[in-house]
Amino acid sequence: MLIVQKFGGSSVADADKVRRVAGIIADTYSEGHDVVVVLSAQGDTTDDLIAKAHEINENPSKREMDVLLSTGEQISIALVAMALEKIGLPVISLTGWQIEMSTNSSYGAARIKKIGAERLRRELDKRRIVIVAGFQGINKYDDITTLGRGGSDTSAVAIAAALHADSCQIFTDVEGVYTADPRKVEGALKLDAITYDEMLELASLGAQVLHNRSVEMAKRYGVNLEVLSSYVRKPGTKVKEVVKKVEQMKISGIAKDNNVASISVEGVPDEPGISFKVFRALAKAKINVDIILQSVERGGANDISFTVAKADLAAATNIMEDLMETIGFNKVTVDNTVAKVSIVGAGMVSASGIAALMFEALYDAKVNIKMISTSEIKISVLIDEEHVDAAVQAIHNKFFGD
């Protein structure tokens, strides 16, 4: 089998951890597999480099920032290669430009366009372990780019796709994907498998295991992902297109998001095009809107409520107040003491009673629901922030208890 393994920055933070990672790689190689390893920069390296830059220029060009930051992964690949040399295994490290990781020119947030897999294949044909610098590529000018947040996960998936790898293993600090945050929710269960879509919903809802970009790419190219621990040698969670569940689990996971605030405008005239004007103004200001709720008409006027990220609350409120006169609202009210709780499950739409079960759990916990939003694989509710942990636990107990 051809296996791509990705290790994050904390997994290679010091010499001991580098040796541990080398041990995992060596075991995989010794089982007869072809192995490509994708690495992030060691521990705090990226932060240290950013601090160095800002000491000289608090607003450097993104191009030069990428030249600087890409050294972090290059250090990691050399060190892990040296650790494998020490064990006596054939190994070679390669940078982003050496594997021809072609990206567009958005320095600091580049998108992968193509990978020239020739060099990778040539090294694998020599039965070498190939250690690749994640997070980095080159654009059409042969300038260094970085992929931005979640970049190394995305590099790993892109390489796995280019090489048609049998598996792409993402090693992290946790043992896999859980039904809820195991540090917060009693009884949280590790999932053996989860679909891409479920993973996408969970990631966007704040389960910070895999970055959405990498999951989207894995889904597009059918890359079999596995999330597992750098520290505990046991199977993690597989992420793939279709998951056959051993037991019929009703949902895959529960996530919460405290970074949310709600805005309500009251007394909106019941005329065509009003909603369009409201949300076009927000889109122009690049403010993402999540849940939207429009109340039933009352006396020729509507109420519109929606949620935004807490950081966008002030800007969104200003925009609404500016629109008050031109559109003719009565009132704009805001609430930043809310939180969102969501349940995710691929089979949700066909399984009746899932929503009822969730609402029952909240009722039992005496948690009031302010807004509701549903999709094919997700139900989200907006509640008071102070009740969020109790709500998650109550829902978890309802679905996974006993």
Add this chain to the structure above:
Amino acid sequence: MLIVQKFGGSSVADADKVRRVAGIIADTYSEGHDVVVVLSAQGDTTDDLIAKAHEINENPSKREMDVLLSTGEQISIALVAMALEKIGLPVISLTGWQIEMSTNSSYGAARIKKIGAERLRRELDKRRIVIVAGFQGINKYDDITTLGRGGSDTSAVAIAAALHADSCQIFTDVEGVYTADPRKVEGALKLDAITYDEMLELASLGAQVLHNRSVEMAKRYGVNLEVLSSYVRKPGTKVKEVVKKVEQMKISGIAKDNNVASISVEGVPDEPGISFKVFRALAKAKINVDIILQSVERGGANDISFTVAKADLAAATNIMEDLMETIGFNKVTVDNTVAKVSIVGAGMVSASGIAALMFEALYDAKVNIKMISTSEIKISVLIDEEHVDAAVQAIHNKFFGD
């Protein structure tokens, strides 16, 4: 004019120094010149990276070491570029592979083969200051190489040669090339100019201003070098083919070398081929021999004395003792309490009395001469190590006093 400027690691060691270097570059650019800057890794970066590597593998492959070490210069170029961006100047940083600095495959000690000047020219045509990572290149496999000791100086000279630059300025901790080490010798004078050959002799004799490789390359391609200070804004020392001296200086400089030991073999049979056998054995063991002295024949036997680097003394002595029986010496004696003092000057061979003046100075200082060696532009003497500083001062006074 097109000027190449090279700054060493101590010149870019921290944010303040990076800003100072940026100031020098900005001034040169503002005078209307095209500027290419070549940088070394910051301060202790290279040592820190080597320590990181050795913590994991005390004997890593040279290939992976080069992947690791080349990050040091890449950090420097990004930071200096950012400092110039901060002043508002157009600037771009380029790595060794981006300027197609082609080398052979001797990782850790690669030789430059060719520079693809296209990218450099394209950026200069845009009136950009170009900041290049010194010390690094790529081989025919597109793998990263480093040039070894003196590598950044050599990079700068190679780039100056490829671009037919008008001047290659090497910025250092000292203000130029002196008649003797200014920290040790009272009255040491800064030279306005010196020939390539004189500089080569001084460099090989331990005046650690410019590495020999860079001077040899400058001589071969006729690159006008200038050695000057990163800290004091005044002219340094020019290194070129022919130097018109304002005053007729008899010699250019005095150098000492404490890293030397002498070996004498006594009672060597006076037969053809004996010297050949002795020095072939040393050459096989890659031991460099410097001064060689063969005494006049006495009763059918000679004495042969020669000097080697202190580090090679034990190995060289073993080789001589092995040869004792086969060749038939009487005795091998060693002395590692010696030092070499040399005077260098391009016009030496034609100026009679230079040697006499040197020997007179040593006689005045009551320093005994053990061996003498001369070349077209150099006279070296071997003396007791304990007298070396007094000898250099006495010679300096004789040639440069008043």
